[in-house]
Amino acid sequence: MKLFYMPGACSLAPHIVANEAGIDLDLVKVDGASKKTEQNQDFLTTNPNGYVPALVLPDGELMTEASVLVQYLADQKPESGLMPRPGDMARxxxxxxxxxxxxxxxxxxxxxxxxxxxxATKETxxxxxxxxxxxxxxxLEGRSYLMGDVFTAADAYLWTVLGWAKFVGFDLSPFANVQRFLGTVAARPAVQKALRAEGLA
Incomplete structure (x- = not known):
């Protein structure tokens, strides 16, 4: 499978989930401004909407949307526990x-x-x-992760998005449980592996 990503974008979430599940991905970096890949290919021919993540399956099928991709990848390795089983209320x-x-x-x-x-929009x-x-x-009070003590695909997505706060000057210091969560997730080996691969660590 081939994952098109931009460093630190929401594509980081499926990248983390793949690492957690032990799924090898071919990573293709995309430039957000030019919409060109690092091989100078036109990303718009892969995803006409021009945004990441985009996951190309072995049969050539394209999947997009971070919230869907993290579920799809987790379901490839159900034993990972990254998504609860279908029919379970926890899912x-x-x-x-x-x-x-x-x-x-x-x-x-x-x-x-x-x-x-x-x-005015930013303030709102x-x-x-x-x-x-x-x-x-x-x-998150009294919990390591959103679902309790078990890390799931939802945590990967939340951690990725909350990581943007520092880039836009949003102060997370009033939220002690969120800060603890961010530190806990950041320390996971699969997360560190993804950050290194994207040049973020």
Missing amino acids: YRAQQWLAFVATELHKTFSPFFKPDTPE NRAHLSKRIAYVDRK
Whole structure:
């Protein structure tokens, strides 16, 4: 399988999950501005939407969207426990967290990376992030990870997105449980391996 990524983007989440599951991926770096791969190929021919992650399966099938890719990769190695089994209520809880990260956090951070975003929009988004991250902080009370003591695909996605806070000047210091979570996840060997591969460590 081939994963198209940009260093530190949401494509880091499936990269981490693949490492956790012991799945080897062919990594293809994409330049966000030119939409060219490091081999100077036009990324838009792979994903016309122009964003990562994009996962090309061995049969040539294309999959996109971080919240879906982390589930797909986890399901390739169900024994990893990265996604609870189908039909288990815990699976729906994990999917609930994936949807929350995608819609309430990922999309709220995104405008900060666009140079033409008005300051008023950024302020509105900061207020929204404060409320949503406070919610996550409460849910992490007494837990190592979102689902308890077991690391799941949802944690990989949450960790990736919250990592953007330092790039946009969003202060996470009021959220002690979130900060502890970030440190715990960062120390995982699979996470460190992904960071090194993307040139981030």
